[in-house]
Amino acid sequence: MKLLLRTPSLVHAAHCENVLRAAGIQAEVRNTWLAGAAGDIPLQESAPQVWILDDSTEADAWAVLNAAANPRPGPHWQCRHCGEWHEAQFAACWRCGQPQDQAAG
Numbered sequence: 001m002k003l004l005l006r007t008p009s010l011v012h013a014a015h016c017e018n019v020l021r022a023a024g025i026q027a028e029v030r031n032t033w034l035a036g037a038a039g040d041i042p043l044q045e046s047a048p049q050v051w052i053l054d055d056s057t058e059a060d061a062w063a064v065l066n067a068a069a070n071p072r073p074g075p076h077w078q079c080r081h082c083g084e085w086h087e088a089q090f091a092a093c094w095r096c097g098q099p100q101d102q103a104a105g
């Protein structure tokens, strides 16, 4: 388990979790239960947290989040290897790992 990021926004935390899971990275949001009891707890400690279950996926997790935050315009593309459809900002198939350049065309 590794703490990936803190965010004051539960919506943002849930969004990050969804993006990571869609990319095949196991993630979960923590601290959501503190929202109503944050009185004496410093904001930093009570803010929602996004954790990754496997420490080794941290670099991939940031790459996925950065890609999601800066979407590349372009058409969806389909993996030639497994047939999965992807948004333009994904450079490789999240299901089988096939790079887009070899998957498309």
Ligand SMILES: [Zn+2]
Pocket: 079, 080, 081, 082, 083, 084, 093, 094, 095, 096, 097, 098
């Ligand atoms: Zn694929």
